[in-house]
Amino acid sequence: MQVQYKIWLEKNNEQVFGEGLQKLLSAIKxxxxIRQAAAEMRMSYRQAWGHLRTAEQRLQMRLIETKVGGETGGGTELTEEAGILLERFERLENTLEPLVEDLFRQIFPD
Structure with a gap:
């Protein structure tokens, strides 16, 4: 037997950040x-944009900066705030994982 859990962040009782957005932002980074990140996650470009817009509205912050093509080509980067949010969420996740595992082994020793 093993323990499973999910972590997400809420603001005003609405989910604002979880595994899906974490994976999307990591792939964009x-x-x-966005198009390549969406394809990697097997979602449409429109779905990816929808997730990003919803999260930006709920968080009240920009998550990405898009650049129109030209000599160097277009692309998408995370905003500084999004990079910080992603790093903190991953740090929280990495900190909680061993704690949850240890507690599970203590409570379910067999």
Missing amino acids: RLGS
Whole structure:
């Protein structure tokens, strides 16, 4: 037997950040493209934009900056605030994982 759990952040009783947005922002950060991030996550470009817009409205902050193509090509980057939010969420997740595992082993020793 093993323990499973999910972590998300809420604001005004609405989910504002969770696993889905974490994965989307991580992929955008790594790939520099909403379209490529959406494809990697097997979601449509429209769905990805919808998730981003909803999160931006609920958080009341911009998460991404898009650049129109040109000589260097277009692309998408995370805002500084989004990068901080992503890093803090991942730090929270990484801190909680061993704690939850330890508690599980204490409460369910067999």
